[in-house]
Amino acid sequence: MRKGFASRLGKRLARLFRAFRGEVPEDAFALAFLKGEERALYLAMDPRDRAHAVRVAKRLLRAHPQAPSFAVRAALLHDAGKALRPYRPWERILTGLYAPPVPPYPLRRGLWGAIQIRRHHPLYAAERIQDPEVRALVLEHHRPQSLWGKRLHRADQEE
Template identity: 30%
Template sequence: MFYRIQQFYYGLFPQITSKDLILIQAYLPERAISLFTAQLPADQRHCLDVAQDLLKINPASLSLSQKNQLIQAALLHDCGKTLYPLKLWQRVYVVLAAHLPQLIWDYLKSLSQIQSLSRPLELAKEHPKWGAELSAQAGLEEEVVQLIRFHHTPKSEVGNLLYLADNRH
């Protein structure tokens, strides 16, 4: 519970440091930096936290290329949210709803007549697909695109690392 309160605070007052900017420039090609900077500051901070988490665990089973792809995906995994940004209360609602049983989640999503309840859940579900499309348009490697596309439903060992780090932050 305390973690979620802390997360809410950092969502309200995200800080991006010069050290963070160095990390972004070290891992993202020039054409992808604009995808990162287009994100809301809270999403930028979240993506940086996920990337830094992955850099700390530094899985030995991954090649250097896979590690670079993983960090790129971590920095951009939520870039699809830029197409339809949610208000703060909607973001809180999505986080809370994610902890509900699937049956209730599906019911809330089906309430199309109450857009304020259904739309944020629909957008949250679709952002990985949109992020993959944006990253492909930016010319990122197919492996990075797929990590972004499946960061909620991982299809590989590398994808699972991203999924776990995302859920820790």
């Protein structure tokens, strides 16, 4: 039990340091996969979230080189719902530590809104994605049910 906790804590601390250091996302890689409105959704994301999305997509492709296009596109857009509000590291830290259940609507301001984003960002992203396969994977990425949903979740959790 302790080893799992220490591993998760280490991964979260590494993510925290990356968030403050800033990263340059590999947008060309992502845009080569994305279509139409997906490109605008991706580009609306904070650069730190885009860099994370590219790492998740590359991890998915390394583990499953045969991954269908919709799965790679879902990996690139799985956190697009977080773009509904500005990236505020302190909110991300607080809501990562504790985010009680809250309804998705109406979307509020302040810390309450940050909690809503944390809890419901897959829903907010899925509502903006037209492709049904991409939408379904994005929607289930925290509670995977399909084979590709499980693979996407695994690639996302490795970070």
